[in-house]
Amino acid sequence: MIFVIRHGQTNLNLEEKLQGREGLPLNGEGIRQAEKLREELRDISFHLVFSSPQKRAVQTAEIVTGRKAIIDSRIDVFDLGEADNLKVNEVIMDGYIPDPKVYKGMENRQRYLKRIFDFMRELERYYKEKNLNILLSGHRCTTGCIGAYFQGIPEDGNILRHSSNHGGYQVYDFKSMNSVKSIHPI
Numbered sequence: 001m002i003f004v005i006r007h008g009q010t011n012l013n014l015e016e017k018l019q020g021r022e023g024l025p026l027n028g029e030g031i032r033q034a035e036k037l038r039e040e041l042r043d044i045s046f047h048l049v050f051s052s053p054q055k056r057a058v059q060t061a062e063i064v065t066g067r068k069a070i071i072d073s074r075i076d077v078f079d080l081g082e083a084d085n086l087k088v089n090e091v092i093m094d095g096y097i098p099d100p101k102v103y104k105g106m107e108n109r110q111r112y113l114k115r116i117f118d119f120m121r122e123l124e125r126y127y128k129e130k131n132l133n134i135l136l137s138g139h140r141c142t143t144g145c146i147g148a149y150f151q152g153i154p155e156d157g158n159i160l161r162h163s164s165n166h167g168g169y170q171v172y173d174f175k176s177m178n179s180v181k182s183i184h185p186i
Helices: 028-040 055-065 109-127 140-151
Strands: 002-006 048-051 134-138 169-172
Touching (some): 002 140, 048 055, 055 134
Parallel strands (some): 002 134
16 A cells, blocks of 8 residues: 655645755654554555655654655655745736746756656655555655545646645555546656
């Protein structure tokens, strides 16, 4: 099974600011959310634990599992460029991301989807036939993109529909996947 968790709260989340690669570690509430998630998943033995390189994701993964996370930059947060740390309600958006014509340095949306999907294809190739529990710790965009890998990209492209709340998780299984990857190839 694939357990996809979203990191706990940080002060930037509390301040309603966009948080990309200039993010903060977990705050007290974020630590409590991770501890609560640890309690919810206490009966699961995790064979592999992967995390985005962002400290908030690593902290959450390690609190939840009690194991050292394997850092993989392919599941890093979407690079917001100049929009990083701006107030959510002040950002000019292009759909579900800040407008790349307004904010320099933003990651290309299609390349972002491709890097997450490439990571997931690799996991699927190596672990689909094995009976393992794998935890992936990431961000709103990461959990949404991984959800899109299993459930398909929504018609409007808004992968955030598949994301979890802070300290939340979703469970997927490679063995019961339908053909969503062939419907929405990246």
